[in-house]
Amino acid sequence: MEELTKVEWVRLPLSTNYAVAYAAKDADIDIVSAYPITPQTTVVEKLSEFIANGELKAQMIHVESEHSALSAAIGASAMGARAFTATASQGLELMHEVLHIASGLRLPIVMSVAARALSAPISIWGDYTDLMNTRDTSWVVLIAGSAQEAYDSVLQAYKIAEDSRVLLPVMVGYDGFLMSHTYEPVSVLANSGAALRYIPKKVTWATLNPERPITVGAMANPDWYYEIKYQQVEAMKAAYEVVKEADAEYGRTFGRSYGIIEETDTDGSDLNVLTYGGIYGTLLESSEIIRKNGIKAGFARLRLFRPFPYEEVLKLAEKSSALVVLDRAITYGMPIAGPLAREVISVLYSHGINIPVYNFIVGIGQRSFTENDALKVVSASFEMLKRGQKIDESIYWGVRE
C-alpha cells in the first residue's frame, strides 16, 4: 500500500479512444504506426498531438494502409521498440494476414480496436464482427467495458505482451462509437513515469541488431513449422496466468483491478446473462426493471476473449440455472451463431455441464439495445427456462421480418 500512496492521478473527461491514447503515451511507446479509420481515428490523432507538443517522444510512422501499419510495427518491435497501433473494422481485416505474422514472430505489439461492423453493406457503426474474426490469430484479446478499463488495459497489455513467458501481441477491444466516442471520467497518471514502474522498458525478446545478427522470419519446412506453432499454444496457456498476474499487480500498484470476469448479482439468481464490452453497462442499468418484473437476473462480462477464460466461465456456469449469452457478431452458417456462445457451449460440453444456453444476437451494426430490450431478452429466456426449453439456434433479437 505504500506504493499506492505515491501514485498521483488526474481525473479527465475522456472518450475511450482518448483514454487509450493517454495509456499509450504513459506506456512511453517508441513508435506508433497507424492509418486512420472510423471509429479509431481519434486515438492516433491524440497520439500525434502528444508527439507534436513534446509530451511523448515517439516516432509517428504514417503509412498507406493498415497492412503497412502493422508491418511497420512489426519491424519496429523486432528492433526492440515498444510499438503501438490502433485500428478497426476494414482496417483490422486488411491487416489480418499480418496479425498472424506479429504473433508468429512473437513480437509484443499492443493494438487498440474500436470494434465496428464490416462491409458490405457499408456500416461505420459498432459491433464486434471485426474483433471476433481475429480469434484464431494467436493474439491475446482483451475487451474493455469502460474508458477507464481501456486505459488500464493498455498498460496491462504491455505487461502481458512483454512477459517472457508470453511474448505475444495483445489487442484491447472496446465498442466502436458507444465507447470510442462517448466521454467518461477517467483517472490517468499525473506523471507518465509512474506507469514505467509497472511496465519498465526492458527488451525481453530477441531483436535485430547488426552487432549480433539473428534471422527473424525464416521459412520452416514440415520438419519445423508444427513445433514453432505449438510454442504459441503454450504461450497462450501461459498468457492465461500472466493476464491474471498483470491485473493483480496493477491492482497492487495503482489500486484498480478487474479480474477476468466482472459479475453482478450472479449468486443465487434465476439465470445469468454473459456478454462482453459496453453492453454490460446497459444490462446493469436494466437490472432494476428486470427485478421489478420478478426475475432475479445476474450479469457477467468477460474482459478476456483469448486465451479463452474457461475456468471463470465454468465457475459462472456451475452456479447458473441457465446462461443468456449476448453476442454482437455472427458466425454465419452456424445454428448457434454467437462467437462467445459457441465458446461457452464448447467449454460446458467438455466439462459435462448441461444447462440451457440462450444465445441472442444483438447490437449488429449498432442496432439499439436498450434497457427494455434487456428486460425482454431476460424475460423470454426465463420463460424458456421455466418450460425446460433449450434452443439449438441463436435468437436474432429485433430483426425485422
Add this chain to the structure above:
Amino acid sequence: MSKALLGWRELKPGGIIEEPGNSSKRLTGDWRTFKPVINQDKCTRCLRCWIVCPEPAISVVDKQYSWPNGRSWKFTVEVNYDYCKGCGMCVEECEPKAIDWVEEVK
C-alpha cells in the same frame, strides 16, 4: 533423416535463428533424383558449370589431373553432393558434354 530434430521446448520462440549462416548445416543433397557426374577426361575446366550452379555446389579443387593424352590440369572441378539438389543446369550448359546425368536410386 535419422538424427533427432529439436522439439518445441528447445527451439527459440518464433523460430528465430541465432546463428548466422547456419543454412550450411542444411544438407540439400537428398532432394536429388538425378545426379551430375563429371567426366574428368572430357572436362575442359571452362567453369561454366561453376557459373550457372545456383547452389553453388560446384567446387574448384586444388588437385592436379592429367588426361590420357598427357594434357595436364592444375585443378579439378567436382560436385559437392551434400548440397547439389540435382537441378541439372550444369549438365544442360556443359559445352563439351562432360557431365553425365545419372539416376540415383535411394
